[in-house]
Amino acid sequence: MSDTLxxxxxxxxxFPTESRRGRRRSVRxxxxxxxEIERGETLALVGESGSGKSMTxxxxxxLIPEPGRATAGEVLLEGRDLLALRESEIRAxxxxxxxxxxxxxxxxxxxxxxxxxxxxxxxxxxxxASKAEARERAAELLxxxxxxxxxxxxxxxxxxxxxxxxxxxxxxxALACEPDLIIADEPTTAxxxxxxxxxxxxxxxxxxxxxxxxxxxxHDLGVVARYADRVSVMYAGRIVESASAGKLYGNPSHPYTxxxxxxxxxxxxxxxxxxxPIDGQPPDLANLPTGCAFSPRCPxxxxxxxxxxPELDSVVAATDDGPHTRACWGPEQP
Amino acid sequence: MTAxxxxxxxxxxxxxxxxxxxxxxxxxxxxxxxDGVSFDLYPGETLGLVGESGCGKSTTALALLRMLEPTSGRxxxxxxxxxxxxxxxxxxxxxxxxxxYQDPFGSLNxxxxxxxxxxxxxxxxxxxKDRKAYRMRVAELIERVGLLPDxxxxxxxxxxxGQRQRIGIARALALEPKLIICDEAVSALDVSIQAQIVNLFxxxxxxxxxxxxxxxxxxxxxRHISDRVAVMYLGRxxxxxxxxxxxxxxxxxxxxxxxxxxxxxxxxxxxQRDHQLLRGEVPSVTEPPxxxxxxxxxxxxxxxxxxxxxxxxxxxxxxxVACHLHDHLHDGVTDRLQP
Numbered sequence: 001m002s003d004t005l006x007x008x009x010x011x012x013x014x015f016p017t018e019s020r021r022g023r024r025r026s027v028r029x030x031x032x033x034x035x036e037i038e039r040g041e042t043l044a045l046v047g048e049s050g051s052g053k054s055m056t057x058x059x060x061x062x063l064i065p066e067p068g069r070a071t072a073g074e075v076l077l078e079g080r081d082l083l084a085l086r087e088s089e090i091r092a093x094x095x096x097x098x099x100x101x102x103x104x105x106x107x108x109x110x111x112x113x114x115x116x117x118x119x120x121x122x123x124x125x126x127x128x129a130s131k132a133e134a135r136e137r138a139a140e141l142l143x144x145x146x147x148x149x150x151x152x153x154x155x156x157x158x159x160x161x162x163x164x165x166x167x168x169x170x171x172x173x174a175l176a177c178e179p180d181l182i183i184a185d186e187p188t189t190a191x192x193x194x195x196x197x198x199x200x201x202x203x204x205x206x207x208x209x210x211x212x213x214x215x216x217x218x219h220d221l222g223v224v225a226r227y228a229d230r231v232s233v234m235y236a237g238r239i240v241e242s243a244s245a246g247k248l249y250g251n252p253s254h255p256y257t258x259x260x261x262x263x264x265x266x267x268x269x270x271x272x273x274x275x276x277p278i279d280g281q282p283p284d285l286a287n288l289p290t291g292c293a294f295s296p297r298c299p300x301x302x303x304x305x306x307x308x309x310p311e312l313d314s315v316v317a318a319t320d321d322g323p324h325t326r327a328c329w330g331p332e333q334p
Numbered sequence: 335m336t337a338x339x340x341x342x343x344x345x346x347x348x349x350x351x352x353x354x355x356x357x358x359x360x361x362x363x364x365x366x367x368x369d370g371v372s373f374d375l376y377p378g379e380t381l382g383l384v385g386e387s388g389c390g391k392s393t394t395a396l397a398l399l400r401m402l403e404p405t406s407g408r409x410x411x412x413x414x415x416x417x418x419x420x421x422x423x424x425x426x427x428x429x430x431x432x433x434x435y436q437d438p439f440g441s442l443n444x445x446x447x448x449x450x451x452x453x454x455x456x457x458x459x460x461x462x463k464d465r466k467a468y469r470m471r472v473a474e475l476i477e478r479v480g481l482l483p484d485x486x487x488x489x490x491x492x493x494x495x496g497q498r499q500r501i502g503i504a505r506a507l508a509l510e511p512k513l514i515i516c517d518e519a520v521s522a523l524d525v526s527i528q529a530q531i532v533n534l535f536x537x538x539x540x541x542x543x544x545x546x547x548x549x550x551x552x553x554x555x556x557r558h559i560s561d562r563v564a565v566m567y568l569g570r571x572x573x574x575x576x577x578x579x580x581x582x583x584x585x586x587x588x589x590x591x592x593x594x595x596x597x598x599x600x601x602x603x604x605x606q607r608d609h610q611l612l613r614g615e616v617p618s619v620t621e622p623p624x625x626x627x628x629x630x631x632x633x634x635x636x637x638x639x640x641x642x643x644x645x646x647x648x649x650x651x652x653x654x655v656a657c658h659l660h661d662h663l664h665d666g667v668t669d670r671l672q673p
Contacts, residue, residue, distance in 0.1 A: 048524035048525065048526065048527075049524055162615050163615075164615050165615075192386035192387055192551070192615075192616065193386065193551070193553070193592060193595045193596055194386065194591060194592065194595045194611075194612045194615075194616075195386075195615055196595065197594075197595035197597075197609065197611055197612075198611050198612070198613075201609065201611060219524065219525070220597070221525070221599035222554075222596065222597030222598055222599045222604075223597050224599070225597060225598065225599045225600055225601045225603075225604045226597040226598075226601075226604040227597075228601075245601040246601050246602065249599065249600055249601050249602075250601075250602070259526060260525060260526060261599060262529075263525050263526045263528070263529035264525050264529075264554070264599050265529075265532065265554040265555050265557065265558035265559075266554055266558075266598060266599060266600075267553055267554045267557055267581065267593065267596050267598055268598050268600075268603065269557070269558070270578050270581065270582060272557075272558055272559075272577070274533060274536070275529035275532055275533055275558065276529065277526055277527070277528075277529035277530040277533060278526035278527075278529075279530075281494045281496065281497065281527075282494055282496075282524065282526075282527065
């Protein structure tokens with residue numbers, strides 16, 4: 001890879017549960033997750049609830065909630081392992097080199113601090129700017145995210161902003177130190193469609209201007225198609241397929257990816273063709289089958305799938321638009 | 335359409351008073367959550383109701399069930415005016431109209447077994463003749479929604495979101511209603527499970543001839559399931575049309591903008607689309623804009639849009655639009671004022 005910014009390798013995260021008969025048990029929520037983001041590109045991480053998308057994002061910045069632990073693997077930002085950093089060292093990375101935007105613009109802003117102070121905080125902290133400088137920069141940032149009358153709104157509080165405006169403020173905060181990587185965890189799920197389109201277009205525009213990479217976490221396959229360069233699909237704590245957006249939608253190789261694409265109703269489908277759902281229920285991480293986690297729901301399952309877990313391997317038909325990998329024992333073309 | 339409508343809603347309004355002060359609650363204004371909504375729903379048909387949050391979709395649903403009192407307007411069910419029936423008189427009607435809610439976690443009593451959740455409507459309406467008939471009917475319902483018979487003995491927490499939604503549907507089916515109101519009934523589910531439930535809704539309709547009022551904010555789902563679609567904006571319906579007409583040839587600028595905003599899961603198509611973004615956000619319902627409520631955000635705004643409220647014009651059961659751009663479609667009537 002020419003210009004890799006972030007490489008996650010074989011990352012495992014475990015959550016200990018109560019011990020039974022003296023035996024410690026734990027639930028593995030991330031199982032050998034590997035992904036790569038190049039400078040300036042947008043990688044989408046898709047999957048259904050509980051698949052480990054958000055956990056992957058949190059792990060990158062050592063934000064795994066207690067009592068979870070990263071038990072194996074590395075998170076390399078330009079070759080430096082973020083998992084090995086001390087608290088003071090990772091703090092210098094958070095909001096500076098790597099920034100994060102969360103789903104809930106309501107709860108991610110501090111209700112008792114002014115917007116201006118919150119946007120200025122990363123600049124004060126990482127750039128050692130004076131109060132006046134930081135305030136000026138905060139006004140510029142709010143203007144950049146198209147908040148009308150930005151300078152005057154610096155002294156407003158979060159409750160005086162609408163949901164869409166709060167998400168713009170979150171983006172302004174994330175961009176404050178011109179980070180190399182922005183992680184956006186379902187940034188528009190709580191917003192209405194017309195506002196969602198505005199926010200994503202803004203995020204995409206600003207990241208490409210700053211040449212920041214974007215890790216976009218979402219469950220919306222339409223959003224992925226519109227904004228992502230490459231896509232990784234997660235299921236039950238594992239990455240099951242990675243490819244360029246064009247390849248993944250045009251030639252999906254993992255049965256789960258195919259199933260997902262077939263179960264989405266499409267706005268451009270006039271015939272109301274019957275949806276093809278994926279049978280069965282979502283996986284229970286505490287009780288995964290021995291082999292491939294998707295095997296109980298897979299339409300192409302065979303004996304090997306129930307016994308052995310497939311690794312993420314190259315699909316033979318590799319193309320010029322980057323590698324195409326998947327974790328499946330089945331034939332490439334069903 | 336030749337059949338009589340099952341449900342007719344005429345100029346429905348639901349206003350909530352805004353008060354000030356603690357002891358003498360002075361009336362200082364009102365939130366016009368639903369402000370002049372009219373539509374028809376025919377037997378066995380699915381009418382989709384879409385719009386962004388706060389546009390009055392759910393308030394409309396609650397008013398139809400008389401769980402909220404309408405401020406004015408008329409609701410006719412099977413030709414009978416139910417707008418001013420007492421709650422006691424409404425009771426038998428509730429057998430005909432059932433509801434499936436959004437939250438499969440909040441809408442099932444965690445202390446009740448699935449059997450009792452599904453069977454409760456039968457008991458309330460005195461339809462369970464004896465214990466055996468009751469059990470058989472519940473078993474039949476549980477099987478009908480794709481759950482296993484032994485699940486009747488379990489509690490809601492043992493089920494996933496999709497399975498809980500099936501339980502909610504079984505409960506709604508228990509009284510053999512003619513109409514089910516689905517308020518964001520698939521919105522909380524993951525796509526692979528959502529598709530299962532959407533298919534279940536369609537199968538039940540084919541088999542039992544139930545009509546649905548399908549309320550959702552996800553246009554792709556609504557397009558998929560609906561025969562006709564009504565688009566709401568700030569308490570009013572701005573456009574109604576058959577699903578293929580609405581999506582291939584939207585007439586109201588708001589409908590157009592909504593469709594434009596929804597991304598399609600196809601990167602090739604997406605790269606060819608021209609993304610015209612709507613400016614601004616939905617204004618507050620406490621102070622809706624004058625004239626057409628969409629005019630401050632409308633890319634095709636005309637001078638009169640800020641003064642004259644456009645009415646929903648069209649033939650009943652067919653396509654209708656509330657927009658001054660389409661005034662010429664209606665017998666040359668040019669100036670209409672708010673009634």
